[in-house]
Amino acid sequence: MVVLRPYNDGDEVQIVKLFNEVFKHNRTVDYWHWQFLESPYGKATMALGDADGKIIGQCTLLPSKIQVGDSEILGGQSIDAMVHRDFRRCGYYENLAFMSYDIGTESGIKFRYGFPSQAALQGILEKLGGSLVSDVPLYMDVYRLDRLVSYFLKSKVVSKILSAPVKFLIWLFKGKKIKSKRKYEFKEVKNFGSEFDEFWDRVKSNYPTMTSRESSFLNWRVANHPTIEYKTFAAYYDGRLRGYIVLKDEEKMVRGKYPLKIGSVVDIIGEDEDTYIGLYERAKDHFKSIDVDFVLSWILDGMYYGDTLKKLGFIKTKSRIPFAVKNLTLDSSIDEYIFNEENWYLMPIEADTY
Known part of the structure; x- marks a missing residue:
């Protein structure tokens, strides 16, 4: 029984x-x-x-x-x-x-x-009364296209020749790169202190619907994760914390035999557009130093500074991650926030799989 x-x-x-x-x-x-x-x-x-x-x-x-x-x-x-x-x-x-x-x-x-699997999504929508808010698009910034091609051609020389025009097309598609205008001081973060609470209080009004980025949450989710060692950089300007970025790298097998090193932007929060640009510039230096092949990020349609991330080099892939919501109360006042994709700021830090 x-x-x-x-x-x-x-x-x-x-x-x-x-x-x-x-x-x-x-x-x-x-x-x-x-x-x-x-x-x-x-x-x-x-x-x-x-x-x-x-x-x-x-x-x-x-x-x-x-x-x-x-x-x-x-x-x-x-x-x-x-x-x-x-x-x-x-x-x-x-x-x-x-x-x-x-x-x-x-x-x-x-x-x-x-963030249900595609197999579970139908049951959530039809049997549990959930609503699909977004198929979160996965974006990619390609660093080492020649290495990916070489796995299939088994020739580094030929792969560089063939990847060159593709790299040019990607560059053309991305358009002109943007660069930060400020000279930030970057510090690696091992523990999130009270200055992150003060920073969150300053910027949270910019984000209509998102998980609170309090220091207690960041310490639990990032600093104290039992199996993943994230890399976090904080940006300072004029002596004040302006934003931070959380990164992850891992090796995965393509088709079961081609190893690729993949980076992920797990979280990024900044007080303005220039901070986002500066943070990703620092992240890019890190990813290049450890020789990643490409970097992934989530960018929802209409997401705060989502267009900035696209300008930094991210292009949309065909991969999607369903995001579903259900109001458990009779309080409809929260509906306009939780069911509207453009209100959400979602990053991989939300998902337990990152």
Whole structure:
């Protein structure tokens, strides 16, 4: 018999075991503790399927403080929804999801959001009452086109010859590059102090809807991440913090055999356009120093300073990441903010996969 119930202390051992079986990962209990229990906005709400003492399903909402207009409210990000293969197509996923919504609203969460796979998106829209806000476009800035071509041609000389006209076309498509006008002082950040709270208070009114970038959030999400070592640079001008950029690099295999080094702009916040330009110039120096092949970033349509990132060299790819939202309350005043793509400022720091 399957019983749906909230999380109890000690359930994490079975939850992690189910996660690793469903998603073919090797997650540890320590990682789970960091992700689900240590957020500065409280532990995640979890609805579990218990089959005679065995966890067979889960739906969660990870609380995040969201800037919505002039207010701050709690949103809940849906992550790690899963059901054991022997219990699928029995309605457990939908029932667990609705139970997680009930638990979440009791703890103050106003809306649910997430980045579902294409396979899960249809169920969210049709069965759970969610709405698709955006197919977040993935943008790319190409650094080493010749290396990518050489993997397929197995000749460095020929690859450089063939990649040259393509590089010219990319340069032509990108148009004239823009450059920062100020001379910033850049510092690498290992820990986010109170000056980041002061900076967030200065700039948050520029972003109608976004996750709060308080120091507590940045320390939990970036500085204290248990498995990823991010690179963060802060920009200073006239002795004052003007913005920061969080970077990630990783090696991935293309077609299972061609290794590529990929960079990602995980987060970037600046007080004005020139700060964005200066931050990416610093990021580009870093990425070139570690020899990445290309850099990825999210740029939503209408996103604050999104056009600036495009001018810096990012071109749109065919890849998309669905972003879906559901209001869990009867308060319709937040709808204009959470359902409007142009109000959102989304970066990969939002997603647990980065």
